[in-house]
Amino acid sequence: MDASSSITRTVVVNAPRSAVWAAITDPDKISQWFGQRTSLDLSVGGEAAFTWDEHGTARAVVTELDEPNAFGFRWAADIDADPVIGNSTLVRFTLSEHAAGTELTVVETGFDTLDRDVADQKQAREANVQGWHAELDELVAYLHGVKA
Template identity: 45%
Template sequence: MADIEDGAVVDEEHYSVSRTVHVRTPRGRVWDAITTADGIARWFGDTASLDEARVGASGSLGWEDFGDYAFVVTAVVDGFLFEFRWAKDPGVDVREDNATSVRFVLADAVDGTILTVVESGFDLLAGDDAARRELLHGNREGWNLELDELVRTLES
């Protein structure tokens, strides 16, 4: 079983949430799980679309109970870094005032891969500060659930 760190951590000052997990599988498998539609849909939501992992590509993440959330890929370093901005409301395009940035960074470990996820930009969202902080803390819980699922999926 993976060494799942204590859980996601909220940085109130910088309006970000982060989490690191150790997955006992090669980095290539983790990369595929975070950069392909089939891989993403196995652990993050119920459905996913993404044509390719390249800057400017768009896709969506879908949850049966919540709808589809658009995203746009903003950075890729093959095998090491994947980043996208995703809308915080279903069914709308990504804009500066309605999206946060999610960055995945992969590193080799002796017996697998270290994956760090940082979601930031909550301070740039439209609305009042209380609503932004509520979403920040809600996504903390979301990253705990979703990354636990990623580890279980890749290690099974």
């Protein structure tokens, strides 16, 4: 996988894996750190919507569910669009035990499969690099204030 077509970020959270799992799969908890509103049918093939007041709604479909190890979804790169091949990327969260709590890795792939020119693919990736940096910082801050 070409590094320019994917994003990987790992954080260590001082919280048990069950708390991190809940924070990435429970719509009420997701809405505390990832946008303002979330709807999620937590089943493979289930639909999800992540809404930011300032950006709109990113629609997604759950692609993987392996509690408490991995959670994945395909989401549309375009706001208010259904995620299909050509307009979406794959996001995968993996959780593992860590001496300090839980290691959480997010990998987003498929920017090179977007039906856009290369410059627009790179721009979409860079926007999400910044987005995952900010959002995972918010997740860590949220979980450090939550007791399991």
